[in-house]
Amino acid sequence: MSTQDLGVAAVLVGLGGWLPPRTVDNHELSRRLDTSDEWIRTRTGIASRHVVDPDLSTVDMAVEAGARALRSAAATGGSGPGDGADGAAGEAVDAVVLATATPDHPCPASAPQVASRLGLGGAAAFDVNAVCSGFVYALATATGLIAAGAARRVLLVGADAFTTLLDPADRGTVPIFGDGAGAMVLRAGTAGEPGAVGPFDLHSDGELADLLIVPAGGTRCPTSDDPRDRYFSMQGPAVFRHATARMAESSRAVLDRAGWTPGDVDRFVGHQANLRILQTTAKSLGLPADCLVTNIEHTGNTSAASIPLAMADAVADGTLCAGDRVLMTAFGAGLTWGSALLRWPRLTLAE
Numbered sequence: 001m002s003t004q005d006l007g008v009a010a011v012l013v014g015l016g017g018w019l020p021p022r023t024v025d026n027h028e029l030s031r032r033l034d035t036s037d038e039w040i041r042t043r044t045g046i047a048s049r050h051v052v053d054p055d056l057s058t059v060d061m062a063v064e065a066g067a068r069a070l071r072s073a074a075a076t077g078g079s080g081p082g083d084g085a086d087g088a089a090g091e092a093v094d095a096v097v098l099a100t101a102t103p104d105h106p107c108p109a110s111a112p113q114v115a116s117r118l119g120l121g122g123a124a125a126f127d128v129n130a131v132c133s134g135f136v137y138a139l140a141t142a143t144g145l146i147a148a149g150a151a152r153r154v155l156l157v158g159a160d161a162f163t164t165l166l167d168p169a170d171r172g173t174v175p176i177f178g179d180g181a182g183a184m185v186l187r188a189g190t191a192g193e194p195g196a197v198g199p200f201d202l203h204s205d206g207e208l209a210d211l212l213i214v215p216a217g218g219t220r221c222p223t224s225d226d227p228r229d230r231y232f233s234m235q236g237p238a239v240f241r242h243a244t245a246r247m248a249e250s251s252r253a254v255l256d257r258a259g260w261t262p263g264d265v266d267r268f269v270g271h272q273a274n275l276r277i278l279q280t281t282a283k284s285l286g287l288p289a290d291c292l293v294t295n296i297e298h299t300g301n302t303s304a305a306s307i308p309l310a311m312a313d314a315v316a317d318g319t320l321c322a323g324d325r326v327l328m329t330a331f332g333a334g335l336t337w338g339s340a341l342l343r344w345p346r347l348t349l350a351e
């Protein structure tokens, strides 16, 4: 039986994003790599990205984005169970789910530190690693916690410091990725109300794990004499083909599940991996160009953070409005991919 059949749903009530202060534009990259602003813009749609300095970690970014989402939930107000009369939404959070492939440490998970630093110590807290699909996977996980009655209010954060995994000399990856965090607050509600998330469509293919991989540092290969094995490697063109095909396939599946057609979609918020991937996927779904939500030009690919960051920017500039029917889709290392729908609620952002 699905969440929708039960009538229990996770409902979006708060949203926030945070980017590290340091920006690196294409011109700066082209001074140290064999690349150009023109190549990066044309092939990816990226002009600049935000990058962590050594004193900033994934947990630090997750705390900033999480705090903004909690303040957004408080500002959005008491629209459902768990909202305190004083708007102190943070006090009622009983689970923190962190989507990340770049935790502060290999062990333990980073979510408990995020929870404690936000004053949510005692809440359930754990990480979900589905790399660039992490946010959609963690959204499904948070929805499951709510549907199971294990939580009434969940803070969901997608945060990655992906630039820390990159070989600084690799022009195939350095121009693509940036760092950042995005977060949502979800509360228990009913499937028909604005902000209710679902249905979902999730998949994986571990046989293609080598297409995007950090070869060393795990139990298969704890250390390596080749320093390149510590870095993220990506077979870009093959990944491009899989990303466009899988995101379109999964989008169609989730639309079918909801009884929607592509014509019902007002906003398409795909994982911000490459503007051409987003455009190709939107086109193959038959979505009009103006329904594409993108902020990749100034963020690059922020992995698990990209969808909530794009949403926060779109709310801020008025592109994403209450009542909009939203299609989310993502693809990443694993391979993993998945999609979800929601009807956008009335939402107030907060600094």
Ligand code: UT7
Residues within 6 Å of the ligand: 034, 035, 036, 039, 040, 043, 044, 132, 171, 172, 175, 176, 212, 234, 235, 236, 237, 238, 239, 240, 243, 273, 274, 277, 301, 303, 331, 332, 333
């Ligand atoms: O988040 C999910 C995971 N990641 C992705 O979804 C990324 C998927 N892949 C991509 O976005 C694209 O494949 C890239 C942006 C990584 C690469 O773009 P592409 O259009 O697939 O380029 P390519 O690798 O096929 O290379 C085309 C040409 C080659 O030169 P020749 O052989 O045609 O002379 C490359 O050597 O561009 C060259 N090239 C570059 N030139 C300047 C590759 N990287 C660069 C670069 N600057 N940074």
